[in-house]
Amino acid sequence: MAVDLRFPDIYQPSPEKPVLLFIEGKNPLHFIHRVYRPGPIALLDFGSVSALRDRLTAACAARNFFQYVKRVAVIRDAEGGDAMAAQSVKDAFIANGLSSSLDSGKLSSSAHRGISTAFLILPHGRQTGCFEHALLESIPEGDRRRCVETFINCVPQPRKEADWAMDNWKAKAMVHALIAVSEKPELTLGESGAARLWDVAHPSLKALGDFLNMLSTGL
DSSP states (O other): OOSOBOOGGGOOOOTTOOEEEEESSHHHHHHHHHHHOOTTEEEEEOOSGGGHHHHHHHHHTSTTHHHHOOEEEEEEEOBTOHHHHHHHHHHHHHHTTOOOOSSTTOBOSSOBTTBEEEEEEESTTOSSBOHHHHHHHTSOOOHHHHHHHHHHHHSOOOOOSSHHHHHHHHHHHHHHHHHHTSSOTTOOHHHHHHTTOSOTTSHHHHHHHHHHHHHHTTO
16 A cells, blocks of 8 residues: 555545644655554655645545544644744644644644644754755764765755755755665665664654654554
């Protein structure tokens, strides 16, 4: 069974998956699926940040959604600002008649229409950035990382209007370059997580594991 159901209009709620987690992008989705094996959590890739509200609306319209789903959560990048990213998630919850947690990484204190909500902005604890920054923070500095960084800095780079967008591009390029120079360069990002190329016990990724555990606890 495929795990990356990109469009929530094909999502089918079930009592075995009382948590619905929207994730920004297929790479972090497959990473989470392979590394954390979140049993009671249904994973959906909501695509671009501008599509989240509509994707959530489509999911809420699914048959038996409010009968089976107890928690709805979102994981997305901070991009140009964590406060702005958090507000966009809250707005999507509120627009669909759901309660909203005040802080990243926390479950809402109240349930509206029988559903609690939560969100996590990555990288946790940074004002800007993306999922790949959390991966990079989890590996120690060393010759391999310095070589990859030198390579990224010397190749032609795309033009980005914002500094944060350029920083995100470099983080994504470095992650894939580090995979390419590993013992198994053919790995996808998700497979690299299962192969323990990244230290999931590092605080940058532990925040992700803790968030998933929170979503699964007390159902």
